[in-house]
């Protein structure tokens with residue numbers, strides 16, 4: 001059956017909001033939060049740590065901290081609390097992104113049972129399994145992901161345990177990797193260019209002869225597909241293959257995005273077919289999947305990336321995040337001066353629904369609307 005990705009119209013009379021059909025919390029995030037709170041409830045008096053942010057949402061992380069959970073590392077793996085302070089009866093929760101084998105071993109060596117409080121999302125584990133499967137068939141695993149992102153670091157570590165592995169962060173890097181495959185670039189340059197992104201013992205001459213591409217589950221689907229196509233073509237050209245026998249050198253992994261990323265991205269692409277004045281995307285500023293929704297929207301119309309309704313300062317001014325410069329900026333007159341403005345709205349997989357509701361309520365306040373949000377919901381029920 002064809003699935004419906006059309007946005008939902010919330011018609012407030014003097015304001016129209018189109019809400020993406022799929023937005024917000026995914027299975028992996030809900031599961032991780034539930035396990036974290038259950039762990040607190042079931043272990044009174046115990047010290048409970050999270051390896052790093054459980055998901056990329058400041059509100060959820062703050063809530064966990066208020067319940068006494070402490071973070072061991074920041075998002076980039078920098079220590080906040082030394083592992084030396086841990087004792088064997090402490091609890092350490094592994095976040096939804098998973099973690100590296102080295103960290104898992106370190107914790108196990110301290111006597112901490114990581115498997116009991118492991119919230120690694122099954123869709124992330126699926127990528128690890130896919131990597132292991134192609135690794136066993138002697139393909140090198142190329143990971144399309146952000147090299148510093150927890151999930152990519154974890155996937156890289158798991159992939160590197162069974163095969164050579166290299167990370168490409170974007171299309172530009174994929175093009176450079178293709179030049180090492182074709183021989184256009186001398187292999188000696190690879191190690192500096194991909195520093196910190198290849199596995200120990202990586203031999204660029206031997207390890208780019210058979211490859212397969214997997215991705216961080218939250219990348220932009222179209223980017224991963226384009227990167228896989230480019231690298232496949234590089235293998236076809238180098239080894240005189242055809243599309244029919246390309247699998248001799250290029251593993252057919254298809255994309256390894258999770259369902260939530262796929263659904264949220266498809267819903268945004270469909271929502272963008274609706275003519276509107278602006279888009280608002282809600283989510284944590286360091287959330288990969290949210291930033292990709294912003295990327296999709298800003299190609300079509302003015303887009304404001306905010307992490308809560310508090311960033312909507314007034315009907316005249318909004319504070320929003322520019323993820324290219326990594327700065328929050330203020331924009332004036334973001335709402336159009338017209339009869340019935342149309343706003344597209346969505347949120348990332350780590351954003352609680354309450355934040356979307358807060359944004360809607362805030363926007364509605366600015367208009368002499370015929371309906372408020374709860375009346376509207378009742379009339380739609």
Ligand code: SF4
Nearest residue numbers: 026028121123217258
């Ligand atoms: S975005 Fe996907 S992979 Fe990540 S936690 Fe959610 S369901 Fe899992």
